[in-house]
Amino acid sequence: MPIADVAAKTTLWIVAMAAGMAGMDAAAQAPPVDGVSVFAAGSLRAALGDAARDFEAAHPGVTLRFTYGASGLLKDRLMAGERADVFASANMDHPEELHRAGKAGPVQRFARNAMCALVRAGLDVTSANLVERMLDPAIRVGTSTPVADPSGDYAWQLFERVERSGVPDASRRLAAKALQLTGGPASPPPPAGRNVYASLVAGGSADIFITYCTNAASAVREEPALRTVNMPDAIDVGASYGIASLAGESTGARAFVEFLLGQQGQRILAGHGFAPR
Secondary structure, eight states, X not given: OOHHHHHHHHHHHHHHHHHHHXXXXXXXXXXXXXXXXXXXXXXXXXXXXXXXXHHHHHSTTEEEEEEEEOHHHHHHHHHTTOOOSEEEESSSHHHHHHHXXXXXXXXXXXXXXXXXXXXXXXXXXXXXXXXXXXXXXXXXXXXXXXXXXXXXXXXXXXXXXXXXXXXXXXXXXXXXHOEEEESSTTOOOOOTTSOHHHHHHHTTSOSEEEEEHHHHHHHHHHXXXXXXXXXXXXXXXXXXXXXXXXXXXXXXXHHHHHHHHSHHHHHHHHHTTOBOO
């Protein structure tokens, strides 16, 4: 082989080796991608979407992946062995159950919510007459599904408080008439891109829907003809949201929990209507 050809081939080989080593160098210096799987209550979707953008910007190489749903159903999946790094629940009980089972670390409250009535257009409902209207046989009252979804559990607690406030048999009557329209294993998903509560009330499935105040506010932004009515003090129910890192947590998981508990995370949650922890 002519010397010139040998020299050319040798030069190409050296260039290729140098490029390969440079690529290996760059790969070694790039931060590893830490994928953090977060199971979270559906009512947190908008707030955690904003939190994720800020968190990932401050933690290069950490990617958050969210699975949203009714907290009770998510808890059951985790108890059955499905893997996640963080569980953000709309109550304290579900992550506490995982903690007792050795599947999660200590549970911390990271946000609070309250229950409101989302009311269809044209229906005369105020805080003063809300109980009377809910008990009216002609009024359809929608709720989430108890046990599967903490929002349903809070609604049932509210029904019990109505009875304790002096309305005989109110808890049984309200539980019997409540339409469990969301949060259950067989509940249909909302139309794509829609707030499920706005869709149900505006679409005529319920006249009054008992849900979190944050959900009701989002529904009214989507369907301005709907209204949010606050609960009377005598029957008001508060919702505490609990968060825990799960067994085998990553560094990114711990950092995300700390972010939500910290000032920046709390500001983001407050901006979506959640009360401080």
